[in-house]
Amino acid sequence: METLQQILENLDANAPMTLEEIIQAEVSAWERSDERKQMLIGKRYYRIKNDILEQRRKTIDAEGRMVAADNLADNRIPHGFVRKLVDQKIGYLLSKPFLPKTKKLEYQSELDLFFNDDFKMLFKNTGKDAVNCGKAWLHPYYTDTGELTFMRMNPEECLPIWKDAAHTELAAFIRVYEIEGYVAKKKQTVKRIEWWDLDGVQI
Template structure:
């Protein structure tokens, strides 16, 4: 029985601290394929497609591939990702919410909550979600006790 107690104590002493666990999770996130796909989605939305990085290559005199300097390398970028994303967000989230209630004060309070700035923030969350696969909005209270929102 003493050996089991020693094993448990040794295991507890060698456990990771909360800071080490958080750092490990962050490191795994930065190296994850999901994050790379999210960054690609953002790049494409901003009009930075992969065609801009491609070079026209030819075989040089020494047999190695070199960039062709005497050939036109025109690149026409169509930002369809931005257009399709904006259309989808406009279709899904552009109309104001319709709140129906028998109590007029209650409905007015809901309309105050879902004002123009919140609707714009919800549209931005929709854009982020379409481009990156997931997005969310944090609700918080500042030092003055005022409610605020932050897009993540």
């Protein structure tokens, strides 16, 4: 993975854009991409929010305009086929408990503590992300007490920058997400963009 300094050196030599401008361009293209749209559709269908719920029956009013027909029966019925199929696939692939083993007996108790029921549930939910969105991400990090743990990240927030065409090694990583915060004494939703590389995380 290239460091931020190496990327900046390459930018100086080959591109008139700054790193911030390239990040903005990549994020803008990602938010409009078909891949991200399909991720959102997959997650929406898993929550049984089918496209039919967005459709409204319309009629022609006395002036010849198309208007919503609020007085007609609402026969829109969402189906849970996608949720059922995803759950079946995850059940087939990940329901059997995995048992981490090591030849060093002194490490076995540590592994058993780490790969507990919470981690297995996290792993299963990450599998659902992989089926619904085509990709899934787990972020390893250390807590304030020095414990290694993982955070599941929303696939539609994650933009990998691959070093190779086979997508086996990352050059950098961009995370785009929204948080609620106070701006000038008003609660607002703020978009945050994080750039991850070997030098750390920049916001």
